[in-house]
Amino acid sequence: MIGRFTRAAVAVTALGALAATAACGVDSGDDSSGDGDGGKSKALKVGWSTIYLTPSWMQQTDKMIKDDVAKLKGEGKIADYQVFNANGDTSQQIAQIRAMIQQKYDVILVDAGSSTALNPAMEQAVNAGITVANFDSLVTSEKVVRVGTDQKEWGRMMGQWLGEKLGGKGKIIAFNGPAGVAVSEERWQGAQEALKKFPDIKVAANVHSEYNLAPAAQAFASAYSANPDIDGVFSQGGALSAAALQTLVKQKKKMVPITGENYNGFLKLWKEQKANGFSSLSTAQPNYLGVIALRAAVAKAGGATVPNQIMVPxxxxTDDTLDQYVKADQPDDSYPIQPMPQPEIDKLIGK
Structure with a gap:
């Protein structure tokens, strides 16, 4: 989920020293390494620079990528893999990328802390002959492979479902992320486009909150106390949806439809409340974006033609597929997702 953290664009200067990596929070994918010269083609040296690694979404993404790296190592396509954690510091992330250039990595993966500040370093890597693939939080440079989802479509899909679920009329609370955050703004723009088709649906309140359960619960409780007669909630993040549904449950209010995300705490509540008439449509920022970026970069480094922009569906x-996602044995802040089959990944990257 994009709402795992709030990203800020930071104006930075180049930090190109190799010594900078000592402070960059380096985590090795495994202890093996090699020069990659054994076999028909060179086995690649791959690094991933991520703005954060602590959030549960990032931990799941890290595991998915490492599992796929293990497969590619077994095929002789990857020799070495390293993870670099910038701990929320965009300048540190730039230092990581520049260090990987100097250390002659073949592939650099990036989950960006800024849409613009990393562009020069990433383009420097491309100019040095390195394959760069950016996923999840995307930069604006068109010189790197970018793998993401359409955030406006996220909002359109949710807004359309909610409009239809309400029969085209009623009052709703719009529950959005922090004001000014690009992802939040794009999702709400998409929702507004869809809701224009339903002129009899009125937005009683537009609430902004951090993508965390505690502040979201406070924000929603306040908005709901002022608008207890709502018929639905457009929510664009899993913790926000969980907070809204928890409020209805705790106050023993009637269930109204709430859009959501694959935040496990929300999925658990949804499953519990289905018998009481609760319904939702949820989506996800899938962790396998990282795997798709890895596969695209490895293919491109091997000489294949790969699209520079890959939009992942x-x-x-839904109410019918919920049981495939909800995980009773996993923590609330996990993001259960079904893996994308390899043939579908191959189609996306043009293989």
């Missing part, structure tokens, strides 16, 4: 979690 948003999954749909």
């Amino acid at each position: 948003l999954p749909k979690i």
Whole structure:
């Protein structure tokens, strides 16, 4: 989920020293390494620079990528893999990328802390002959492979479902992320486009909150107390949806439809409340974006033609498919997702 953290664009200067990596929070994918010269083609040296690694979404993404790296190592396509954690510091992330250039990595993966500040370093890597693939939080440079989802479509899909679910009329609360955050703004723009088709649906309140359960619960409770007669909630993040549904449950209010995300705490509540008439449509920022970026970069480094922009379809979690996603044995802040089959990944990257 994009709402795992709030990203800020930071104006930075180049930090190109190799010594900078000592402070960059380096985590090795495994202890093996090699020069990659054994076999028909060179086995690649791959690095991933991520703005954060602590959030549960990032931990799941890290595991998915490492699992796929293990497969590619077994095929002789990857010799070495390293993870670099910038701990929320965009300048540190730039230092990581420049260090990987100097250390002659073949592939650099990036989950960006800024849409613009990393562009020069990433383009420097491309000019040095390195394959760069950016996923999830995307930069604006068109010189790198970018793998993401359409955030406006996220909002359109949710807004359309909610409009139809309400029969085209009623009052809703719009529950958005922090004001000014690009992802939040894009999702709400998409929702507004869809809701224009339903002129009898009125937005009683537009609430902004951090993508965390505690502040979201406070923000929604306040908006709901002022608008207890709502018929639905457009929510664009899993913790926000969980907070809204928890409020209805705790106050023993009637269930109204709430859009959501694959935040496991929300999925658990959804499953519990289905018998009471609760319904939702949810989607996800899928962790396998990282795997798609890795596969695209490895293919491109091997000489294949790969699209520079890969838009990944948003999954749909419905009342009928909920049981495929919700995980009773996993923590609330996990993001269960079904893996994307390799043939579908191959189609996306043009293989």
